[in-house]
Amino acid sequence: MKLCNVEPTEVEAISVFVINCFNCADKHYVSLCKTVQEATDAAAKEGWHGYETDDEVCSTACPKCIKEAIQNEAEARV
Numbered sequence: 001m002k003l004c005n006v007e008p009t010e011v012e013a014i015s016v017f018v019i020n021c022f023n024c025a026d027k028h029y030v031s032l033c034k035t036v037q038e039a040t041d042a043a044a045k046e047g048w049h050g051y052e053t054d055d056e057v058c059s060t061a062c063p064k065c066i067k068e069a070i071q072n073e074a075e076a077r078v
Ligand SMILES: [Zn+2]
Pocket: 021, 022, 023, 024, 025, 026, 061, 062, 063, 064, 065, 066
């Protein structure tokens, strides 16, 4: 048997977008998206959002940090 390289037409390039949580070092990987807009939409479905509270603004946060921010906000209002 003789081996050769795979057929170039069967090679597909995919983009992977990496979203970094501003609060912790958590990363979220979104692939199979073509644009940043698609990536941010996909991230939103996974619970990644920016948020704004009375005393804090965060451009990009992971679901865990958003949960914490919601709890902090609730406690601050008690
Ligand atoms: Zn986070």
